[in-house]
Amino acid sequence: xxxxxxxxxxxxxxxxxxxxxxxxxxxxxxxxxxxxxxxxxxxxxxxxxxxxxxxxxxxxxxxxxxxxxxxxxxxxxxxxxxxxxxxxxxxxxxxxxxxxxxxxxxxxxxxxxxxxxxxxxxxxxxxxxxxxxxxxxxxxxxxxxxxxxxxxxxxxxxxxxxxxxxxxxxxxxxxxxxxxxxxxxxxxxxxxxxxxxxxxxxxxxxxxxxxxxxxxxxxxxxxxxxxxxxxxxxxxxxxxxxxxxxxxxxxxxxxxxxxxxxxxxxxxxxxxxxxxxxxxxxxxxxxxxxxxxxxxxxxxxxxxxxxxxxxxxxxxxxxxxxxxxxxxxxxxxxxxxxxxxxxxxxxxxxxxxxxxxxxxxxxxxxxxxxx
Numbered sequence: 001x002x003x004x005x006x007x008x009x010x011x012x013x014x015x016x017x018x019x020x021x022x023x024x025x026x027x028x029x030x031x032x033x034x035x036x037x038x039x040x041x042x043x044x045x046x047x048x049x050x051x052x053x054x055x056x057x058x059x060x061x062x063x064x065x066x067x068x069x070x071x072x073x074x075x076x077x078x079x080x081x082x083x084x085x086x087x088x089x090x091x092x093x094x095x096x097x098x099x100x101x102x103x104x105x106x107x108x109x110x111x112x113x114x115x116x117x118x119x120x121x122x123x124x125x126x127x128x129x130x131x132x133x134x135x136x137x138x139x140x141x142x143x144x145x146x147x148x149x150x151x152x153x154x155x156x157x158x159x160x161x162x163x164x165x166x167x168x169x170x171x172x173x174x175x176x177x178x179x180x181x182x183x184x185x186x187x188x189x190x191x192x193x194x195x196x197x198x199x200x201x202x203x204x205x206x207x208x209x210x211x212x213x214x215x216x217x218x219x220x221x222x223x224x225x226x227x228x229x230x231x232x233x234x235x236x237x238x239x240x241x242x243x244x245x246x247x248x249x250x251x252x253x254x255x256x257x258x259x260x261x262x263x264x265x266x267x268x269x270x271x272x273x274x275x276x277x278x279x280x281x282x283x284x285x286x287x288x289x290x291x292x293x294x295x296x297x298x299x300x301x302x303x304x305x306x307x308x309x310x311x312x313x314x315x316x317x318x319x320x321x322x323x324x325x326x327x328x329x330x331x332x333x334x335x336x337x338x339x340x341x342x343x344x345x346x347x348x349x350x351x352x353x354x355x356x357x358x359x360x361x362x363x364x365x366x367x368x369x370x371x
Contacts (some may be wrong), residue, residue, distance in 0.1 A: 003287060005326035008065040009042075011056070020044065023053065025094060026322035029064065029075060032210040033178065033191065033315040038101035040064060040078045045092040046085065053095045055083045061101050066319055066326070068292040073290035075167070075319070076101060114139065114165040114181060121195055124156040127189065128204070135164045136186035146190040151173055151182060152266045155259040176270030178295070190271055192336035204311075205291060209303040212286040213327075217308045224342045225275040226250040229262040231257050244350045245272045264350055276344040277333045282312055288326030290315050298332060311335060 004096035007027060008017050025043040030040060040062070046053045060080040065072035078099035087093040122131060129143070129150030136143035152175070159167045167177065167187060178189045209215075227246040231254075234241065243261060245268040254271060258264040284298075292298075298312045312332035320327050334341050 004069055005321050006072060007069055007321055008071060010063045013125070014064075023047075026320065029066070029319040031075075031294045031317045031319070038076070038078075038294075040101075042097045042099075044095045044097070046095045055085075055095070056097055058082065066288065066321065068288075068326075075290065082264075082284075096209060114161050117161045117163050117326045118159060118368075119161055120159050122154065122159065123168050125153050128152045128154065128175070130319060131171075132188045135168065138164070139181070139185055139186065141181065141186045143188070144185050145188045146177070149177060149188060150192055152262050153260045154263065162366040174270070175266055176274050185291070187230065190270075190273075190336075192277055192341070193211070199362045204299045205289075206299045206301065207284075207286075208301050212284050214285040215304070215308070216283045219280045219307070221279050225272055225279070226252065227245045228268045228271045228275075229253045230268045231263045232260055232264040233257055239353050242350075242352050243268055244352075245269055246344055261351060269345060271343065272344055273336055275343040277313075277336070280334050280340055282308065282332045283330070284332070285329045288319060288321065290319065292328055292330055298300070298330070311338065 008015070009020060010016065020042070023046070025045050027043070028041045030039050044053055052168040058080055061079045064078065066075055067073050069188060076315070078095060078101055080099045082098045084098075085093065085098045086096070092148060131143045131154065132145050133143040154171075156367045162170075165181065168179035168186075172188065176191050178187060178191055180187055196315060225246055226249050227244055229242055229244045229251060232241050232243065233239070241261065241264070243264040245265070252271065253268060256267075259311075292314060293312055294317055296314045296317075298314060300309045300312065302309050311334070313335040314330050314332045316331040318329045320329070336342060336345060
């Protein structure tokens with residue numbers, strides 16, 4: 001790395017970096033796993049009463065690069081969504097510009113294409129793979145779907161005055177998947193896998209303890225993953241089945257009734273993987289490293305010691321540049337392949353015919369109804 005933190009910002013393809021440097025106070029980029037959750041905040045000093053900074057036009061497209069000296073990493077495009085002005089008594093006036101990620105950048109349809117609200121009906125039995133492929137084709141894109149999810153059959157679904165990406169994000173929440181367009185591809189990828197747009201593994205960023213300023217590891221299994229139960233109904237036999245993943249208490253019953261065993265199993269596995277990954281957390285603060293992104297893989301060497309060394313999957317990273325330098329703060333979780341997670345995912349999947357009442361021991365169940 002070089003010695004001096006740098007940034008580069010363009011507005012509607014015109015560089016404004018030199019104009020910002022003389023007024024620059026700080027910038028903060030928050031990068032989250034998932035869709036359209038990234039946001040950028042730029043704070044500028046508005047100290048010259050003869051030359052107040054004009055408020056940026058809402059909808060302007062900014063592109064940001066971060067790094068050191070001339071080694072800058074492109075961090076993507078952002079759409080200006082708002083601004084605010086402020087000052088403390090006797091202090092410098094400031095203008096804060098807020099922008100949100102434009103994940104449609106570099107897609108054939110451009111930035112607004114995925115935002116168009118549509119009303120349509122998806123037939124009973126369509127697979128996730130076929131659905132994503134249909135939506136991708138409508139936007140002249142290539143579909144990339146995790147094999148585990150591609151064959152899952154869905155019930156009849158209505159998309160009512162809802163954009164394609166909003167509809168896919170809603171589906172992604174149910175199946176613990178990341179849904180977003182990137183680089184000409186429409187992704188629907190299972191979380192916890194650390195994959196690129198092509199489905200290949202993301203590059204691994206190797207770290208030693210000397211690379212970081214501060215770190216904190218935490219495991220809390222006061223509430224173990226336990227057992228997740230989902231239900232599906234077979235109309236021909238008029239029987240309802242229960243699919244269970246995991247073992248022991250607490251037992252979590254997802255109230256939504258699914259169409260097929262494959263769909264019920266996928267939902268149960270998704271809920272189990274979310275809970276298993278969420279029990280172990282890692283936070284790292286280090287000198288700014290623009291290569292670290294949400295969904296990136298970190299490999300911590302043995303200098304971190306037991307429990308901490310090994311592979312981690314970044315789910316949130318904050319990049320901050322200011323007068324005091326450039327810092328990166330990352331939060332991470334173990335990937336699905338880690339033994340601490342996979343142990344809960346590789347257990348027996350049981351399928352039983354339900355005889356009412358479904359819950360014969362109400363005290364053993366905690367009902368989850370997030371879907």
